[in-house]
Each structure stands twice: as C-alpha cells, then as structure tokens.
Amino acid sequence: MNAKARAARQPDAETRASADDHDALRLWLRLFATTSLIESRVRRLLQERFQTTLPRFDLMAQLYRAPDGLSMGELSRRMMVSGGNVTGITDALERDGLVQRVPDPEDRRVFRVRLTPAGRRSFRAMATEHERWIVGICGGLGAAESRQLAALLGRLKAQVRDSEEDGR
C-alpha cells in the first residue's frame, strides 16, 4: 500500500490532534502533515514519470541555476544535506551521465559539478512538468491566499531561525 492510498482514506496525525493541544503544537503538526502530503505526491510523480527521485531532482535544479557548476560543498549547503549525501547522489547522477565532476584548477581539493548537455535536457523536461504538478496541487488556493500564506510562512521561518540563538 502506498502513501497515496493511505492518505486517501485515513485522517493523518494532525487531523486527529486532540482539542486541548496547544496552538504552537497544532500549527507544527499541521505544517508537517501538509508538507508531507505534498512531498510524497511529488516523489511519487517523479518516480512514475521520470524514474527519478526528489534528491536527484533537487541536485539537478541547483546545477541548472548555476551554469558554471558548483562544488560539492556548495551543493551540500544549498541543499541543506550532509556532504556524504551529496557524494552519493552525485555518484548516481554521474553514472547516469546527467552530471559531471570537473576538477577545479584553482584548488585541487575541490570538484566542480556540472550538468551535462543530457542533464540539462532532462532537467528542462522534468521542471516543466514539475511546475505543472505544483500548480495543480497548490494553485487551488487563490492568489491572495497564496500570498498571505507565503508571507506568514516567511515570518515563521524567520522566527525559527531567531529561536536558534536564544533559548534553544
């Protein structure tokens, strides 16, 4: 049974949160549930249509926006994942001929990773469909509500970063 089938007929954790849960907790559960729902849908679509995965797609997206390529460390920071993870994903994409490691002439410790021409073609095709999916999934919210939601999320994200320094 896949996530879609489960999600279709069962309330998730957030939906069942008891009434006396505090506001912050309810907000977090709802945020998490909503994101998980969209994320698993995107993963499934990427798999079905392109036999690829979200991390592969994400790495290619980073490279697509950086035509000169990025170092492994830069990729790690941008994707917010560990360096070891980037090594693995890059290995896989390189095996498939979608990206290429190029030694940096300035610094022999670093590899610059670039999309190959096949990688660029492949990413363009995926990105077009991907955006259609997202519009289909999130576009139902009106423009006004979308903007408001994005704004509130922006404020929340800033809060989260702030809360790192002090108390926690």
Added chain:
Amino acid sequence: MNAKARAARQPDAETRASADDHDALRLWLRLFATTSLIESRVRRLLQERFQTTLPRFDLMAQLYRAPDGLSMGELSRRMMVSGGNVTGITDALERDGLVQRVPDPEDRRVFRVRLTPAGRRSFRAMATEHERWIVGICGGLGAAESRQLAALLGRLKAQVRDSEEDGR
C-alpha cells in the same frame, strides 16, 4: 557539519528562488524549507536530549493516545508510512522495552502494539519537553497569526487532497 550550522549561515533553496518563479512554486518551496528547518531541529533535539529519533517518538505518540494499543496496520496508516517501516521501528522499540507486541485473540494475523509502563513514562517525559521546544520554535508568531496560518494550511491541505482526484 550539521544542518543547523549550514542553515545558520546560508540561504536555503527557497530563499534563493528567482523572482519570476510562479506563485505556487514559491509557496511550495517556502513551505518545504520552513518544515525542513523545524523538522531537523526537532530531530536534533530528540537525539541530543533523549537519544531517540522522530519516527520512534511519533510511533510512541500514536500509542500513547491509544491505550488499548494499535495494530501494525493501524500504526502504518496513522503514521503515513509503509508497513515494512513500522515493523522495523517497532522491532527497535521492543528491543528497548518501550513497546510490546500482543497477539490479537480475535484475529491471529494481527499484533496489537502497546506502550509498556516504561514506554509510557518515557514518552511522558519526552512529550513535555517536546512541546516546550515547539512553543519555543513556533510560539514567536502571535496567537492571531498562528491561527491564521493554521487556517490557511488547513485550506491548502484540503486543496491538496482534492487535487488527487481530478487531473492532478
């Protein structure tokens, strides 16, 4: 380098999204980035303070709210993860004496999983701190904004579920 250190000094994917990205896509990237940020913080705190993980905590939370225990399948649906995954997490928690598999007398295919007394104690302690963390992380948003954000997320979640049926 961990996610916290990376996040602290580098804009993430959402922050860098180019201005001409469409609304829906921006919304999704921001939703994803915000959730990832909070999630990795919670994972880190669970690890640091209780040497446990989010999936273990989640499974125990489900059981805490269901004093009669839940079947593996019920856990799988509520946690929105695959059955194989639930088997693994349950195995680990059972090894640690926090949960217990009880054969169902009505149906010999099913196991009911319950928290042991030690599991209940352990979960109570974790839940108290967990809620403090979440309030510290998300509570900075005022009550009004929190409610508004939760409401918008609720609408988005409904949209997402709806978009499953039709085109996409």
Added chain:
DNA sequence: TTTAAATAATTCAGGAATGAAATAATTCGG
C-alpha cells in the same frame, strides 16, 4: 619555510523509508 589548523571531498556504519514479494490467516462466493 615548516608545522599546525582549516577546508574539501570521500568512506563507512547505522537508522529510516519504500515497494515488492513471501507467508499466514480470514472472508466470501458458490
């Protein structure tokens, strides 16, 4: 300049997560 510290990338062990296949038990149509 030589050594020490810092940085870039990789490797590795271990926990998650998936989907598919296998096993076992139940239910249902005839």
Added chain:
DNA sequence: CCGAATTATTTCATTCCTGAATTATTTAAA
C-alpha cells in the same frame, strides 16, 4: 464446505541521510 480473493505482517533489496573518521590539499602562524 472449498477455493479464491483479501488482509496483516514480515522480509528483502535499494535508496537516502547523518555524523564521524579519513585523506588530500590549502592557508596561516611561528
């Protein structure tokens, strides 16, 4: 009642991801 389909759980191969250790290179300090 019997066999087929369904349901519950586990197992397995694969991918992802982390944090720690390792190797190689660069930078900085003495």
